[in-house]
């Protein structure tokens with residue numbers, strides 16, 4: 001990931017947990033990729049790596065800008081920050097076991113497109129367009145859902161979602177078990 005001069009240290013942000021209704025907010029497009037957007041990106045990477053996770057959307061840290069960060073590598077070598085990301089083409093089907101930093105400890109199978117083409121602005125405000133597949137494609141689809149107030153549990157049955165909601169509400173009452181068994185999106 002690109003290093004930069006910062007005017008303050010990076011911060012680990014609080015991640016909202018399902019069923020927090022703020023996760024249903026729809027994020028707004030970023031007009032300009034300025035220093036405050038770059039600070040948000042840096043803080044989101046810090047928060048995602050600490051969790052540990054492979055993706056994070058600004059909505060999950062209660063910021064309503066259309067910003068996501070992802071890194072599906074094992075060694076933090078593929079950091080990708082996307083501003084105003086949009087999927088412009090989809091192909092194929094892929095089912096994967098997904099987790100989410102906002103739904104800790106829960107992993108369920110979700111079906112998504114296998115390949116996507118996305119468009120976004122990078123950390124420097126440059127327009128990028130790229131074809132990706134596999135885990136990275138799943139991760140980007142999952143994160144863009146967050147920007148639209150959508151969670152992976154929405155793809156599950158009502159019964160399953162209610163069960164997850166009860167489990168997380170119970171965990172929260174008991175002080176919250178925030179440990180991730182596996183890296184989550």
Ligand code: ZN
Pocket residue numbers: 099100101102142146185
């Ligand atoms: Zn998520």
